[in-house]
Amino acid sequence: MAGYAVEIDDVTVRFRSKKRDVTALTDVTMRVEPGEFVSIVGPSGCGKSTLLKLASGLLPASTGDVRLFGEPVHGPRKDIGYVFQKAALLEWRSARKNILLQAEMRKLPPKEAAARADELIEMTGLSGFEDALPHELSGGMQQRVALCRALLHRPPVLLMDEPFGALDALTREQMNVELRRIWQETGTTVLLVTHSIAEAVYLSDQVVMISARPGTVAGVVDVNLPVERDYGPTMAEPEFAKATRHIRDHLGAAAAAE
Amino acid sequence: MVTHTQSARTGQRERAGEASGVAERGRPGIGQRLGGFLERSWRPFALLAALFVAWWGVTAAELVEPYLVPSPGDTFDAIAARPEYFWEHTWTTTYETILGFVIAIAVGVVAAVAMVQSSTLEKTLYPLLLFAQVIPKIAIAPLFVVWLGFGLGPKILVAVLMAFFPVVISMVTGLKSVDPEMLQLSSTMGAKSGQTFWKIRFPASLPHLFSGLKVAATMAVTGAVVGEFVGANAGLGFVILQANGNLDTPVLFAGLLIMSLLGVLLFVIVEWLEQLLLPWHASRRDEGASTTL
Ligand SMILES: Nc1ncnc2c1ncn2[C@@H]1O[C@H](COP(=O)(O)OP(=O)(O)OP(=O)(O)O)[C@@H](O)[C@H]1O
Numbered sequence: 001m002a003g004y005a006v007e008i009d010d011v012t013v014r015f016r017s018k019k020r021d022v023t024a025l026t027d028v029t030m031r032v033e034p035g036e037f038v039s040i041v042g043p044s045g046c047g048k049s050t051l052l053k054l055a056s057g058l059l060p061a062s063t064g065d066v067r068l069f070g071e072p073v074h075g076p077r078k079d080i081g082y083v084f085q086k087a088a089l090l091e092w093r094s095a096r097k098n099i100l101l102q103a104e105m106r107k108l109p110p111k112e113a114a115a116r117a118d119e120l121i122e123m124t125g126l127s128g129f130e131d132a133l134p135h136e137l138s139g140g141m142q143q144r145v146a147l148c149r150a151l152l153h154r155p156p157v158l159l160m161d162e163p164f165g166a167l168d169a170l171t172r173e174q175m176n177v178e179l180r181r182i183w184q185e186t187g188t189t190v191l192l193v194t195h196s197i198a199e200a201v202y203l204s205d206q207v208v209m210i211s212a213r214p215g216t217v218a219g220v221v222d223v224n225l226p227v228e229r230d231y232g233p234t235m236a237e238p239e240f241a242k243a244t245r246h247i248r249d250h251l252g253a254a255a256a257a258e
Numbered sequence: 259m260v261t262h263t264q265s266a267r268t269g270q271r272e273r274a275g276e277a278s279g280v281a282e283r284g285r286p287g288i289g290q291r292l293g294g295f296l297e298r299s300w301r302p303f304a305l306l307a308a309l310f311v312a313w314w315g316v317t318a319a320e321l322v323e324p325y326l327v328p329s330p331g332d333t334f335d336a337i338a339a340r341p342e343y344f345w346e347h348t349w350t351t352t353y354e355t356i357l358g359f360v361i362a363i364a365v366g367v368v369a370a371v372a373m374v375q376s377s378t379l380e381k382t383l384y385p386l387l388l389f390a391q392v393i394p395k396i397a398i399a400p401l402f403v404v405w406l407g408f409g410l411g412p413k414i415l416v417a418v419l420m421a422f423f424p425v426v427i428s429m430v431t432g433l434k435s436v437d438p439e440m441l442q443l444s445s446t447m448g449a450k451s452g453q454t455f456w457k458i459r460f461p462a463s464l465p466h467l468f469s470g471l472k473v474a475a476t477m478a479v480t481g482a483v484v485g486e487f488v489g490a491n492a493g494l495g496f497v498i499l500q501a502n503g504n505l506d507t508p509v510l511f512a513g514l515l516i517m518s519l520l521g522v523l524l525f526v527i528v529e530w531l532e533q534l535l536l537p538w539h540a541s542r543r544d545e546g547a548s549t550t551l
């Protein structure tokens with residue numbers, strides 16, 4: 001077994017349709033160690049969602065190789081948890097049943113799954129809304145249901161596509177702290193796509209910057225913050241300011257060049 | 259506009275329901291649902307009553323000859339004079355309609371599922387379906403009588419043929435309208451295609467199916483009566499034809515009245531089933547509807 005949880009090797013992704021060809025990603029190489037938390041930032045449409053779909057095997061690479069724990073990825077992988085950019089909930093299922101879909105599809109033991117679901121509901125502050133249908137939940141709550149669903153089976157790799165985009169600033173901070181804690185407890189490898197530079201720096205060991213179309217890795221920032229990160233103090237650290245400034249400059253420069 | 263009001267309303271409900279919990283709001287009891295249904299459907303009933311009064315007014319004022327348009331009283335007298343006769347023929351038509359409708363649903367749903375699974379099958383079947391739909395049923399009904407005789411067979415067959423098309427089309431649309439990300443999610447869960455079908459695709463297609471079923475329900479009644487027109491010794495179509503031959507307009511009107519009631523009743527049953535089986539869909543639609551009114 002090779003050393004990397006996720007390996008993306010010189011990958012290009014092209015979308016061909018009748019009207020036009022779009023090169024979403026080109027020459028992308030990236031390696032994620034097991035247990036690492038890596039964020040992906042970049043302008044809208046640069047191929048961040050595409051990158052996650054690539055890693056999960058939902059989308060084939062036009063050229064190049066993708067490996068998960070050393071195994072080449074051909075076709076959808078089930079050893080992952082995926083949080084889509086839209087919540088993608090089944091509207092006829094209650095919040096709890098949506099979370100448990102994961103267990104039903106994987107045929108997990110119902111009792112354990114139910115206990116785990118309760119734990120996650122509690123943790124994400126959805127208590128009291130277990131029986132609500134998706135259309136009765138706010139956008140942020142729907143997204144939290146999707147997060148619970150992705151965590152239910154304790155996946156070795158968690159792929160998250162702007163999971164907190166629909167949350168208000170305060171809830172978002174709480175969720176960040178929560179996610180950091182979940183990550184520390186579970187030792188899961190996380191790939192997180194986000195538009196928030198602060199979120200990326202606070203959460204990650206590494207931030208990968210993607211340039212505008214065709215997307216390619218514009219740089220990688222190592223975040224040298226301590227493992228224990230209290231929200232307020234971390235924000236005040238000089239290293240935090242340095243990392244965010246670096247990323248902002250980089251993305252800003254890329255935007256200016258466009 | 260609508261979404262704005264709707265969200266405001268949801269907000270209100272959320273605040274109001276905080277203490278009581280969400281579950282109660284989500285699933286009203288059958289009684290409550292029936293009450294809601296009556297509340298929503300009094301308008302059409304009022305309109306029907308108005309039409310009825312107009313009918314009565316026209317005949318009472320003798321604006322038209324009674325042998326052309328009989329009064330409501332004469333029409334009901336015609337029914338009251340021979341209740342068993344009407345009951346028997348109504349039952350025959352009801353039987354044909356329901357059997358035709360049920361067969362159309364079964365065949366239609368299976369065909370739709372097959373067509374969605376295989377695009378070759380879809381390409382092969384679609385033209386055939388279209389052909390079966392555009393051919394005038396009244397024109398082929400005599401042929402069915404030749405093939406199947408004067409019994410129930412040809413009537414049910416015409417009912418099936420008429421009801422089948424909306425079922426297939428709506429089900430195919432429904433099965434195809436599933437959010438592709440939902441299917442991707444399902445594959446990251448390692449779901450088998452059977453699981454994906456029963457847990458995601460099929461339930462997601464039901465709202466579409468039900469809108470097709472509402473059309474199909476009324477088509478099935480028409481189909482059964484058309485079947486009866488071309489050769490029958492029972493059923494409402496037969497009653498209407500016979501009354502026409504005798505210039506017995508009260509019986510003719512009675513037949514028409516019962517026939518329309520049958521269609522409406524079937525439609526209402528389908529609608530009610532939809533509310534019962536798809537409360538998640540109905541409650542969403544109701545919200546939209548009540549804010550637009
Ligand atoms: N299925 C598809 N077919 C054709 N083109 C696609 C498809 N999916 C994505 N693209 C194109 O690939 C590019 C990258 O899309 P992607 O969704 O990965 O962007 P993104 O970085 O996630 O953007 P955002 O931040 O707005 O979510 C876009 O130009 C988009 O038009």
Ligand SMILES: [Mg+2]
Binds near residue numbers: 050
């Ligand atoms: Mg995206």
